[in-house]
Amino acid sequence: MDIRTGFGYDIHRLVEGEYLLLGRIRIPATRMIDAHSDGDIVLHAVSQALYSAIGESDIGTHYPDIMEETRNMDSTLLLRDALHRVEEQGFRLSNLVVTILLQEPKLQENKDRIKSSLSHLLGLPEERIAVHANTSERLNAVGEGKAIECYSLVTLIKEN
Ligand code: MG
Numbered sequence: 632m633d634i635r636t637g638f639g640y641d642i643h644r645l646v647e648g649e650y651l652l653l654g655r656i657r658i659p660a661t662r663m664i665d666a667h668s669d670g671d672i673v674l675h676a677v678s679q680a681l682y683s684a685i686g687e688s689d690i691g692t693h694y695p696d697i698m699e700e701t702r703n704m705d706s707t708l709l710l711r712d713a714l715h716r717v718e719e720q721g722f723r724l725s726n727l728v729v730t731i732l733l734q735e736p737k738l739q740e741n742k743d744r745i746k747s748s749l750s751h752l753l754g755l756p757e758e759r760i761a762v763h764a765n766t767s768e769r770l771n772a773v774g775e776g777k778a779i780e781c782y783s784l785v786t787l788i789k790e791n
Pocket of ligand 1: 641643666671672675
């Protein structure tokens with residue numbers, strides 16, 4: 632059996648806005664994610680983790696910010712591409728961990744919605760997904776409400 636681990640990370644600036652897009656779920660907020668694409672930081676971190684698990688280069692290499700084609704791009708396309716490359720190499724996703732760092736709003740009530748959305752997008756049962764959220768205790772850019780960060784870990788399995 633071939634087992635791989637992948638890690639993904641992303642950070643985005645927050646600007647004035649009405650909602651945050653996290654794992655395709657729109658969460659009412661007073662800030663929004665500033666990005667060249669649709670800014671779905673959760674999908675970016677998960678895609679990055681998938682790419683890393685199979686030794687692929689990072690999202691920026693696949694989808695440069697300067698490309699006109701990626702302006703306002705739906706990040707599910709990115710996720711599908713990453714998943715497709717994983718499956719092409721004979722791996723299946725075994726489990727997924729996502730940790731979101733955000734000062735406000737609190738994500739407690741929305742974590743299950745994000746998990747269910749990720750389960751749907753990835754075809755992965757919910758019991759194999761963890762979505763955690765933390766504030767940054769009002770420290771650093773995240774804590775000051777200027778940024779949002781997301782970390783992700785994946786495990787892939789190939790049966791021989
Ligand atoms: Mg990003």
